[in-house]
Amino acid sequence: MVDKRQHIRVPFSAKAKLSTEDTIPVDVTVSNMSFGGLLFHTTAVFELGKMVTINISGKFKEKAFKERTIGRIVAVHRGPAGNSFGVRFIGYLSPEKEPALYNWVDGHEGKTTPSFLRNSAEEA
Numbered sequence: 001m002v003d004k005r006q007h008i009r010v011p012f013s014a015k016a017k018l019s020t021e022d023t024i025p026v027d028v029t030v031s032n033m034s035f036g037g038l039l040f041h042t043t044a045v046f047e048l049g050k051m052v053t054i055n056i057s058g059k060f061k062e063k064a065f066k067e068r069t070i071g072r073i074v075a076v077h078r079g080p081a082g083n084s085f086g087v088r089f090i091g092y093l094s095p096e097k098e099p100a101l102y103n104w105v106d107g108h109e110g111k112t113t114p115s116f117l118r119n120s121a122e123e124a
Contacts, residue, residue: 009034010108016040016056030056035105037071037088046085048076054087056101065100069093 012033017025018040028040038054046052050073057066075086093102 009037009039010105012038012104012108014056014058016054018042018046018052018054020046020050020052025055028054030054033101033105035092035102037074037086039075039084039086041082041084043082045078045083046073046076048073051090052087058100060100060104063100067098067101069098069101 009032012030014030016028016030018028019025026042026044028042028044030038030040032039040054051070052073053068053070055066055068057064059065069089071087071089073085074088075084077084091097093105095102
């Protein structure tokens with residue numbers, strides 16, 4: 001399968017809170033991100049096509065940040081050790097709305113990370 005991703009994803013390790021309109025926030029672990037989406041892992045179950053809100057907080061360049069983005073689940077992998085989900089943001093990350101996340105991706109672009117959900121050998 002050829003990867004049709006528009007933006008290269010980069011390693012990004014963070015804890016986040018993820019919710020839908022009909023669920024309470026759950027803890028997830030984000031493992032990579034691009035300007036257009038991210039991959040997260042959790043023991044919770046989310047359905048393909050579900051809209052999600054992701055709240056990520058952490059430190060970037062020694063400054064604390066808390067940013068929120070919204071997306072749709074576009075890939076699902078369920079396994080005995082947990083579940084992984086690919087999210088496509090409803091809009092690309094921007095320096096105005098998500099400055100820390102945008103600058104992280106921008107500063108690490110070109111350093112690809114593989115995925116078991118898709119063949120990342122031909123990322124564009």
